[in-house]
Amino acid sequence: MSTLTITTIQTNLQWENKVANLQLLKEKIDSIEERTEIIVLPEMFSTGFTMQPQLFAEVMDGETISWMRTLATTKKAVITGSIIIKEGDHYFNRLIWMLPNGELGYYDKRHLFAYGEEDKHYTAGKKRLIASVKGWKINLQVCYDLRFPVWARQQSGAEYDILLYVANWPERRIRAWKTLLCARAIENQAYVIGVNRIGDDGNNIYHSGDSLIIDPLGEVLYHMTDVEDVFTITLEKTKLEEVRTKFPFGKDSDEFTILP
Numbered sequence: 001m002s003t004l005t006i007t008t009i010q011t012n013l014q015w016e017n018k019v020a021n022l023q024l025l026k027e028k029i030d031s032i033e034e035r036t037e038i039i040v041l042p043e044m045f046s047t048g049f050t051m052q053p054q055l056f057a058e059v060m061d062g063e064t065i066s067w068m069r070t071l072a073t074t075k076k077a078v079i080t081g082s083i084i085i086k087e088g089d090h091y092f093n094r095l096i097w098m099l100p101n102g103e104l105g106y107y108d109k110r111h112l113f114a115y116g117e118e119d120k121h122y123t124a125g126k127k128r129l130i131a132s133v134k135g136w137k138i139n140l141q142v143c144y145d146l147r148f149p150v151w152a153r154q155q156s157g158a159e160y161d162i163l164l165y166v167a168n169w170p171e172r173r174i175r176a177w178k179t180l181l182c183a184r185a186i187e188n189q190a191y192v193i194g195v196n197r198i199g200d201d202g203n204n205i206y207h208s209g210d211s212l213i214i215d216p217l218g219e220v221l222y223h224m225t226d227v228e229d230v231f232t233i234t235l236e237k238t239k240l241e242e243v244r245t246k247f248p249f250g251k252d253s254d255e256f257t258i259l260p
Contacts, residue, residue, distance in 0.1 A: 002237040004136045004162075007036040007077075008222075010211040010229045012199035013048045013168075016056060021046050022067055029071055029079070034232045037133060041081025042166050042197040043143050044093065049168035049201060050084075051121050053091035057084045068098040076100045078133060081166050081195075082109065082142050090123040095140050095166060097131050105129055109142040110151055118144075126260055136161045136237065139190075143167040146180050146194075150258065154188045157250055161240055163188060167196045171208035178210055185214040189244050191235055198226060216243040 009028050014020040029039060043049065046064050047056045058064055064083050072079045082095040085106075093109040108125025112118040128151070131138045137160040145151055146165055154160070163184055169177045177194065185192040191214065198209040213222040213233055222231055244250065 003234050004038070004134055004237070005034070005036045005232060005234045006038045006040065006193065006213075007032055007034070007230060007232040008040045008193065008195045008211055008213070009042070010195060010198060010209045010224055010227075010231075011042065012228060013042065013045065013197050013201070015048045015202035016050050016052070018046045018056065018064070021048075022064065026067070026071065028228075028230050029075060032075070032230060032232065036075070036077050036232050038078045038080065038138075039075065040164065040166065040193065040195045041079070042195055043082045043168045044084065045081040045166075045197075046083050048197075049116070051117055053084045053086070053121050057086035057091050059086060065096065065098075065104070068096060069102050069104075072098045072100050073102060078131075080140070080164075091121060092125065093118070093122050093142060094125075095129075095142055097129065097140060105131060107140045107142070109145065111144045111148050113144045130160050136235075138162040138164055141165050143169060146177070146184070149184065149187065150256065152184055152188060153256070154190070154250060154253070155256070158189070158244060160188075160190060161237070162191045162193060162235070165192075165194045167194060168201070168207060169196050169210075171206045171210075174208055174210050178212065181212050182214055182218045182220075185216060186218040189216045189240075189247070189250065191215060191240065198228060216240050 085094040095107040097105040107129035139160040
């Protein structure tokens with residue numbers, strides 16, 4: 001119960017090519033030899049960050065959900081990442097949390113990237129999702145959510161142990177990505193995991209990856225730039241508890257309420 005093993009997959013994505021992306025990611029997942037408990041994929045891992053949801057959206061019993069369920073069962077691990085989902089007349093950038101037993105939870109991206117007109121094509125989520133694995137609590141968020149610290153802020157003491165971001169964050173703003181991931185770890189006294197894609201998207205925007213795993217003191221445990229990488233790490237709960245005990249900053253934090 002005191003450790004949690006996580007595998008991150010930093011990869012190039014084929015623009016709006018679901019078949020190619022699912023095949024590529026299956027090969028990478030199948031290649032994981034270590035015993036792992038959570039496998040993390042980037043944002044919109046089946047399509048890239050497209051603003052054409054009407055062409056690529058799926059329903060909750062669609063192909064990609066089935067693909068995730070099969071692989072999670074086979075690998076006996078949670079698989080997570082975001083895809084495009086349609087419900088009624090609305091499209092969501094939805095992070096799927098697929099359990100090995102085939103059950104799932106989901107989080108709809110709260111902060112839509114208006115600079116890229118995401119808000120014109122997708123509907124924002126309203127609720128956070130904090131998942132639980134082996135007694136570890138994991139706060140699940142998507143890309144642009146990173147810029148809004150209140151949405152990630154610990155409430156009522158140690159609300160979660162890991163803050164996880166899946167992303168398509170471009171290289172041209174990568175300094176903000178790296179800086180803010182470290183800041184979220186320090187201010188929330190939690191492990192932070194940020195999994196980003198690499199390569200050019202369909203708009204010729206380059207992504208350098210720069211996926212990171214950061215400890216509760218802001219120390220970088222893993223950082224990879226510009227190349228595809230499948231990385232497995234085991235996190236220690238004792239390290240987290242030591243930091244929170246030695247530096248009990250949480251008790252001095254401000255109380256707040258997030259309105260709908």
